[in-house]
Amino acid sequence: MNPKAAEKYVLLKPSATHEELADAARLHGWVLHRAGDREAPMRGREEVWATSDSLTAIHYVEDGLTDERYLWVRGANLDQVVTQLRRALLAYDEGELIDLADEEEEHNERVKAIIRVGLVFSRYNGEVLALYRRYLSDKDPLLRQATLFAIGCRALPEARGLVEHVADNDEDAETRAVARRMLAVYPPTSSS
Incomplete structure (x- = not known):
């Protein structure tokens, strides 16, 4: 199980x-x-x-x-x-969190939105992986690092490949280093 x-x-x-x-x-x-x-x-x-x-x-x-x-x-x-x-209690529903992350435009709000997504989703969700992928391709390295933090909150096995891609290919040395540190403790997938 x-x-x-x-x-x-x-x-x-x-x-x-x-x-x-x-x-x-x-x-x-x-x-x-x-x-x-x-x-x-x-x-x-x-x-x-x-x-x-x-x-x-x-x-x-x-x-x-x-x-x-x-x-x-x-x-x-x-x-x-x-x-x-x-x-x-007043709580966000999962769809609302995805929508907020999808719609935010201001940097600080985008950081909050993607971290909120990372805190809540502990199981595979295609929309969440698409958000992670999009945020990881943003021009701002700080937003990409915040997205790595969000991914690390629940360490979804399906997101490991995204972290590996950043570790190998990100244009920013610090962002690559963050991804490499994550991979050192990221649970391996069944195919890793």
């Missing part, structure tokens, strides 16, 4: 509140198992909740590196739990 098959990521919108998550947890009988440190902003913060049957874990993550907040849901009943979370 694919280990990523039993997980989903939900990116919270800036207006979503932690209190809404706590309210949803109370409503559905979820139990808080572990709360992280709010005093470590660069490391971020994580809380781990479990459904009452202990079959599904809900990780609330405040990512100190990307400044994004997301939920990592893993275990059984994923669709049911994700639906409950989406009803309780």
